[in-house]
Amino acid sequence: MTETTLPASMPASIAETLDLLQSAGYVADRSLATVLHLALRMKRPLFLEGEAGVGKTEIAKVLSKTLGRDLIRLQCYEGLDIASAVYEWNYPAQMVEIRVSEAAGDTDHSDLSKSIFDERFLIKRPVLQALEPSLSGPPVFLIDELDRADEAFEAFLLEVLSDNQVTIPELGTVKADEPPIVIITTNRTREIHDALKRRCLYHWVDYPDAERELEIVRSKVPGAAARLSAEIVTFVQTLRAEEDLFKQPGVAETLDWATALSELNEIALDPDMASDTLGVLLKYQDDIERVRGSKVRQMIDDIRKDAPIAAAAAMPNV
Structure with a gap:
């Protein structure tokens, strides 16, 4: 027998939104929690x-998990x-x-046309799936890396984002009873048009500061030694x-590198091991x-001279 997960209620405040993210291991700052709370409300x-x-x-992914909603992902690409x-x-x-x-002798072209352009023959892709009703509530619709798609597709999305609907010439307009929870991401490889941005709430997700990144590492890689986690974070912050x-x-x-060095039973950054595993952290040979x-x-020598690291390393993992 399959157990049905009941949808959770929406967070009623910024603090509850922070707690919601934290409950799934996502360490967010208050500005992100604020705009996310507003987008949901x-x-x-x-x-x-x-x-x-x-x-x-x-x-x-965190919203889908914590709110008990389906996650529908549209991975964008050129073409x-x-x-x-x-x-x-x-x-x-x-x-x-x-x-x-x-x-069977049914040769009426008008009836045949209506018959073949029926929902029975419609293959629904992510956008249409996101507009369908669900027992768990409106899904989380992730439009990932929109900057990789062509501008023509970006223009098409305006109808979806403005009116929560799409038009199928053979069937008519399909409109959502309730709008999905839409998350759009972009790595800024190109600028997205203002017309689309105006339909959204905007937030720039920056690299975390050292304190928050250390908290993320300790949350996601709890098996890593405290000193190793602290030194990795300082190393990465220095690189940036x-x-x-x-x-x-x-x-x-950062998380991949912490996991890799932890798997190698390292308890602190070793220069030789760090050099040998740089391919986990950096993705270009140059x-x-x-x-x-x-x-x-x-x-690493400079890190060891940094007093705050010694204090951070002494803190227990959380």
């Missing part, structure tokens, strides 16, 4: 912009079209219907602040070559 799409790996997509994102007709099944009708890298490491890479070796050793 006002039933407006939330437009999240920021570098890759800062936790934008995770917000939609994304209506057939992949919204709907398409099941042409093989329609052809079978036509042949069966012809074999001082090094001219092609791609700065995001929080996701960046790795810029940092590895003597630079890694110098950074």
